[in-house]
Amino acid sequence: MSVLPVILNFSDDFFGNDPFVGFSLAPREHWLTQRRRPHINCERRRRCMERENSKTCVKKNPENGGFEMSLDVKQFKPEEISVKTVNNHIIVEAKHEEREDENSFVSRHFVRRYALPKDCNVQDVASSLSADGLLTVTAPPATKALEERVIQIQQTPAATQSEDEKTMS
Structure with missing residues (x-):
């Protein structure tokens, strides 16, 4: 029995996986199965990121x-x-x-x-x-300053009386 599968997988995350899965395979077979399915070893990390x-x-x-x-x-x-x-x-x-x-x-x-x-x-x-x-x-987004705006002019009655109106009264 070889301990090579265990040594190769020290960096892998075994949570939720069978820890003895590599012992039944020859070292080359174990290496090939790990390279074909790299997403299996990081399933826990993916679930944590998804939850966050x-x-x-x-x-x-x-x-x-x-x-x-x-x-x-x-x-x-x-x-x-x-x-x-x-x-x-x-x-x-x-x-x-x-x-x-x-x-x-x-x-x-x-x-x-x-x-x-x-x-x-x-x-x-x-x-x-x-x-x-x-x-x-x-x-909310910052309001953009308008480049040009037309302002209406309102006409109002005169604030002071003219001189002609003053002399007539």
């Missing part, structure tokens, strides 16, 4: 050019969440105070920082929290 990406969704709205970000915060109460802008960034922070259980305590805290696109208005950032714990932060 599903919790946060950041996008720039193509229809109006604004910024929109959604974040799952259902483990936190509304008073434990804060959203603020610093320079050209949105900072979302949530913190649980420590709560004691029978034999342990629970504490949660996270801070996420998102860079706003340069064409977004930082002063008009708004946030909303849905009943199912989805925090949505939006920033």
Whole structure:
């Protein structure tokens, strides 16, 4: 029996896989099977990345050019969440105070920082929290200055009387 399959796979992630799968194969067969199916060894990493990406969704709205970000915060109460802008960034922070259980305590805290696109208005950032714990932060696009605008002239009565009208009265 050869230990070569084990030595070749020290860097592989075996979580959820059979640790003795390589012992039944000849060393060359094991190497060939690993090269044909490289996605099998990284299944756990792919699932973790997928899970993280599903919790946060950041996008720039193509229809109006604004910024929109959604974040799952259902483990936190509304008073434990804060959203603020610093320079050209949105900072979302949530913190649980420590709560004691029978034999342990629970504490949660996270801070996420998102860079706003340069064409977004930082002063008009708004946030909303849905009943199912989805925090949505939006920033409208900055209003563009109009190059030319025609202004109508309104005619009003004279503010002062002319000299002819003064002498007649």
